[in-house]
Amino acid sequence: MISVSFGFRTMKNSLPLLFFHLLIVLSVCGQELYELDPKYPVHELGDYLKVYPDTNEEVTATDILTNTSGTFIPGNELPRYFMGQERLWGELNFIAVDSLQGWTLHFKDIFIGGPAWVKGNGKVDVYAFADEQLLFHKKTGPGYSRSDRDIKENWVLNRIRLDPVPVGTPVTLVFRVSGNNFGYPPFFNLNFRGPSQAYYHEINEFNNGFYIFMLGVTFIILLYHLLQYLYVKDTIFLYFSLWVFFCFMTLLMSVGGVLDHIYEYSFIFWFFFSQGVYFVFWFFGRSFIQSKEKFPRLDKWILALASLMILYMVIVIATVVFTSIQPRMIAVGASNHIMVFINFLGLVLSIIIASRKDNFARYFGMGAIIGLVLLIIGSAWSAGWINFPGFEPHSWAMFAQIIIFSFGIAYRRQVIMKANNEAKLEAQWNIAEMNRMKDLDDIKTRFFANISHEFRTPLTLISGPLERAKKSSETGSGDSILLPNKVYSLIKKNTNRLQILIDQLLDIAKIESGAIHLNLTQGRLIQFIKSIVFSFESVAEEQSISLNSNFAEELENAYYDKDKLEKILNNLLSNAFKYTPQGGAVNVAVSHTEECVSIEISDTGAGMCKEEVDRIFDRFYRVEGSEAKGSGIGLALTKELIDLQNGIISVHSRKGRGTSIKVRLPITPNGFPESVLLQNNKRDASPIKSAQTIVPLSENGAMHTPVDNHENLVLIVEDNTSLQDFIFEILKDQYTLITADDGLQGERMAFEHIPDLVISDVMMPKKDGYELCNSLKNNVKTSHIPIIMLTAKAGKSNKLAGLMQGADAYLTKPFDAEELLVRIKNLIQARKKIWEQFKSLDLPLISDLELKSVDDVFVQKVVKTIKENLDNELLSVEDIASRVGFSRAQLHRKLKALLNKSAGQLVSEIRLNEARKMLENKVGSVSEIAYSVGYSNMSYFTKSFKEKFGLLPSKV
Numbered sequence: 011m012i013s014v015s016f017g018f019r020t021m022k023n024s025l026p027l028l029f030f031h032l033l034i035v036l037s038v039c040g041q042e043l044y045e046l047d048p049k050y051p052v053h054e055l056g057d058y059l060k061v062y063p064d065t066n067e068e069v070t071a072t073d074i075l076t077n078t079s080g081t082f083i084p085g086n087e088l089p090r091y092f093m094g095q096e097r098l099w100g101e102l103n104f105i106a107v108d109s110l111q112g113w114t115l116h117f118k119d120i121f122i123g124g125p126a127w128v129k130g131n132g133k134v135d136v137y138a139f140a141d142e143q144l145l146f147h148k149k150t151g152p153g154y155s156r157s158d159r160d161i162k163e164n165w166v167l168n169r170i171r172l173d174p175v176p177v178g179t180p181v182t183l184v185f186r187v188s189g190n191n192f193g194y195p196p197f198f199n200l201n202f203r204g205p206s207q208a209y210y211h212e213i214n215e216f217n218n219g220f221y222i223f224m225l226g227v228t229f230i231i232l233l234y235h236l237l238q239y240l241y242v243k244d245t246i247f248l249y250f251s252l253w254v255f256f257c258f259m260t261l262l263m264s265v266g267g268v269l270d271h272i273y274e275y276s277f278i279f280w281f282f283f284s285q286g287v288y289f290v291f292w293f294f295g296r297s298f299i300q301s302k303e304k305f306p307r308l309d310k311w312i313l314a315l316a317s318l319m320i321l322y323m324v325i326v327i328a329t330v331v332f333t334s335i336q337p338r339m340i341a342v343g344a345s346n347h348i349m350v351f352i353n354f355l356g357l358v359l360s361i362i363i364a365s366r367k368d369n370f371a372r373y374f375g376m377g378a379i380i381g382l383v384l385l386i387i388g389s390a391w392s393a394g395w396i397n398f399p400g401f402e403p404h405s406w407a408m409f410a411q412i413i414i415f416s417f418g419i420a421y422r423r424q425v426i427m428k429a430n431n432e433a434k435l436e437a438q439w440n441i442a443e444m445n446r447m448k449d450l451d452d453i454k455t456r457f458f459a460n461i462s463h464e465f466r467t468p469l470t471l472i473s474g475p476l477e478r479a480k481k482s483s484e485t486g487s488g489d490s491i492l493l494p495n496k497v498y499s500l501i502k503k504n505t506n507r508l509q510i511l512i513d514q515l516l517d518i519a520k521i522e523s524g525a526i527h528l529n530l531t532q533g534r535l536i537q538f539i540k541s542i543v544f545s546f547e548s549v550a551e552e553q554s555i556s557l558n559s560n561f562a563e564e565l566e567n568a569y570y571d572k573d574k575l576e577k578i579l580n581n582l583l584s585n586a587f588k589y590t591p592q593g594g595a596v597n598v599a600v601s602h603t604e605e606c607v608s609i610e611i612s613d614t615g616a617g618m619c620k621e622e623v624d625r626i627f628d629r630f631y632r633v634e635g636s637e638a639k640g641s642g643i644g645l646a647l648t649k650e651l652i653d654l655q656n657g658i659i660s661v662h663s664r665k666g667r668g669t670s671i672k673v674r675l676p677i678t679p680n681g682f683p684e685s686v687l688l689q690n691n692k693r694d695a696s697p698i699k700s701a702q703t704i705v706p707l708s709e710n711g712a713m714h715t716p717v718d719n720h721e722n723l724v725l726i727v728e729d730n731t732s733l734q735d736f737i738f739e740i741l742k743d744q745y746t747l748i749t750a751d752d753g754l755q756g757e758r759m760a761f762e763h764i765p766d767l768v769i770s771d772v773m774m775p776k777k778d779g780y781e782l783c784n785s786l787k788n789n790v791k792t793s794h795i796p797i798i799m800l801t802a803k804a805g806k807s808n809k810l811a812g813l814m815q816g817a818d819a820y821l822t823k824p825f826d827a828e829e830l831l832v833r834i835k836n837l838i839q840a841r842k843k844i845w846e847q848f849k850s851l852d853l854p855l856i857s858d859l860e861l862k863s864v865d866d867v868f869v870q871k872v873v874k875t876i877k878e879n880l881d882n883e884l885l886s887v888e889d890i891a892s893r894v895g896f897s898r899a900q901l902h903r904k905l906k907a908l909l910n911k912s913a914g915q916l917v918s919e920i921r922l923n924e925a926r927k928m929l930e931n932k933v934g935s936v937s938e939i940a941y942s943v944g945y946s947n948m949s950y951f952t953k954s955f956k957e958k959f960g961l962l963p964s965k966v
Contacts (some may be wrong), residue, residue, distance in 0.1 A: 059085025468504035727756030754779025787816030
């Protein structure tokens with residue numbers, strides 16, 4: 011039929027061509043000859059192909075060419091798959107009627123649209139013969155290296171070029187085709203294609219658009235989560251990145267990547283990654299739902315399923331590597347059944363996981379169910395049990411799970427971050443609460459230290475005078491102890507002070523426990539306020555402070571709590587007088603409306619900064635430096651009492667401008683809290699007890715003028731005037747005394763007077779006792795002075811702090827008067843004994859001693875000054891004092907304390923000692939030596955020398 015068609019076409023041309031073709035037909039011994047006309051772009055060759063199965067693998071191309079009697083299978087009768095055949099031979103005769111430049115021969119794919127590993131034959135050899143001579147031998151297919159293939163690119167298309175085919179010459183093509191390494195059988199599906207139709211489907215169809223899209227998405231997801239792992243070090247990102255990597259490698263092989271370069275091991279490589287996707291997925295799942303910690307029993311089943319997959323993979327790979335059994339992808343065998351079974355087990359396990367009462371477990375379980383349903387469909391599709399044209403379930407399952415769990419990772423991260431943030435907030439709250447409790451403990455500790463100080467001071471002023479009165483009475487007769495009026499007043503005043511402190515503490519405790527209530531009285535409120543304010547007139551007169559008042563008209567039917575209001579006004583007025591200096595003023599202004607009364611108390615004191623104003627009502631706070639003026643609980647109690655009445659208190663203060671406190675209290679029943687006790691009987695304000703005792707403070711320096719009737723001078727630095735007077739009374743008979751009211755004034759007086767001993771309180775305004783001690787001990791003028799710390803702070807840490815600052819003794823209040831006297835006596839005598847060594851030494855040698863203390867450096871400096879001016883007859887005490895930075899009086903007291911010598915005596919001794927040394931060494935005559943040590947009068951030198959050494963200078 012083809013030859014006839016050839017005849018009809020050639021008759022339209024010339025007669026010689028007809029005879030030419032007839033000769034060609036006869037030359038191929040009656041075989042069918044296909045005429046390839048390049049005018050037609052595509053030629054299907056199935057009807058002209060002869061196929062010979064190769065059972066013994068000993069057939070050659072020449073055997074096929076010379077075989078005229080062998081059996082063959084016509085190309086139009088070929089089965090879809092050559093099951094069990096690893097190699098086939100084929101034969102085709104054709105003649106080209108025109109040039110075949112750009113033409114190709116294709117082995118058309120029978121799995122169009124599938125992944126790359128199912129495409130094409132493994133190895134294809136094409137032999138072309140003309141006149142029984144080999145024209146060419148060309149190779150194609152992934153089984154040959156890129157360099158051996160006729161067309162290197164697009165290895166899965168199995169094609170060769172037809173450019174070398176001669177025109178008008180019958181050509182016999184002999185084919186040898188082998189299946190690929192994945193077990194897909196060999197096939198032909200031959201066609202010739204011209205340049206205009208170079209491909210039998212869309213260009214690069216093997217790189218299916220869906221696979222390319224999935225590959226790109228997978229790579230981006232892999233890169234993102236790998237970077238997340240490197241950044242946050244969370245293992246969930248590592249497991250997810252590992253699973254996505256296996257998916258990525260599988261998809262990469264789907265589009266033809268990798269396989270062309272490792273064809274010999276391509277099946278093992280592909281099987282490891284494509285099957286590894288499943289078991290790595292379950293390791294990722296364990297990390298996602300934290301099954302090891304949350305669901306231990308379920309975790310064992312997950313590990314068992316993953317282990318089963320690993321075992322299956324190892325068995326298959328070992329079988330391919332170590333046995334002759336090779337994969338048969340087309341055949342349905344045990345492998346397909348095993349995969350369906352494993353996927354079914356995974357589906358059951360996913361359903362169990364999804365049923366857990368955990369959001370992560372539910373999310374993972376639902377995602378796994380979707381993926382495994384698609385995988386089961388894919389396994390059935392691979393086995394040929396079901397058919398979904400154009401649909402590859404495995405890839406869709408992989409892609410769906412990647413997307414689902416990408417969002418799952420983000421969701422999990424968000425949930426964990428939220429939980430972590432809440433945990434951090436809770437931890438920060440706990441830390442803040444711990445710090446608050448620590449600060450509160452510190453404040454309470456400081457508060458109770460202040461309270462202790464407040465208790466110890468009046469206790470000292472009670473027990474001390476009583477003890478002294480008892481000792482005084484022991485010398486007399488009778489069992490009675492007599493107290494002078496002054497002592498009795500002191501004891502009474504401090505007893506009242508203790509009572510007030512205790513009452514304030516009890517009131518605060520009652521308010522805190524809710525045990526204190528209002529007891530309202532209806533009556534004349536303004537008269538009651540006046541009685542309290544005017545009770546402070548004696549205090550104002552005693553402290554030379556002006557008390558100014560301005561009262562509104564009387565309120566006849568005002569409601570108020572007498573006890574609470576009295577405590578409020580007493581605390582505020584006491585506070586105002588404490589901080590107002592002599593010559594200042596305290597002003598009280600009272601006004602009212604129909605609903606409330608306003609009381610404003612202002613003073614002309616030092617004032618406070620804003621930070622202090624903000625905290626003065628804190629329960630355990632007291633302005634630093636104000637320790638002398640109260641315990642710090644008065645204003646706290648005042649604030650509590652005002653709040654108890656639904657009142658308001660406000661403070662306005664500026665440094666150096668004074669302080670103003672304004673209180674507003676309700677005066678009608680509706681203005682008070684509901685839980686109040688109302689007295690029905692009306693009573694006018696009754697007289698109240700006198701105002702609490704205010705201790706006047708001196709702001710003008712020492713309160714006592716030193717009297718030089720005793721050898722040793724003692725400085726008392728104490729901010730409590732009563733205690734200062736008490737110590738003064740104890741010491742006045744044995745020592746010359748000077749006093750200071752605060753640490754700064756005490757420091758100034760110590761530098762000015764150079765006392766023999768300092769007694770200092772610790773808690774004082776302006777400079778506390780620790781700062782004073784440190785300042786005196788590190789100044790050359792006062793470093794030798796013994797210091798006794800006298801304080802209410804009895805703790806070990808407080809005592810160590812004082813001793814570390816250089817204090818020589820630390821006594822706690824209340825102290826024993828006799829102990830104080832003994833301590834003072836011992837410290838003064840000990841200081842004198844320390845320098846006995848220097849007094850006994852030859853003074854010129856003092857500067858050569860390796861001494862390091864401040865006092866030692868001072869002595870060396872004085873001696874050095876004298877020795878450098880030894881020949882200066884006019885060297886005076888003022889000259890020496892100016893050289894060492896002292897005044898004449900300071901130098902005198904310092905030298906007397908250290909060496910028990912005056913400056914003039916020290917100069918004389920050093921000159922005479924130096925003269926004797928020079929006489930013994932015979933460095934000159936007596937007169938020359940006398941002049942060299944500052945003596946111009948020889949008779950005076952001789953007299954002084956003999957008085958000191960007992961012999962004349964000439965006899966030395």
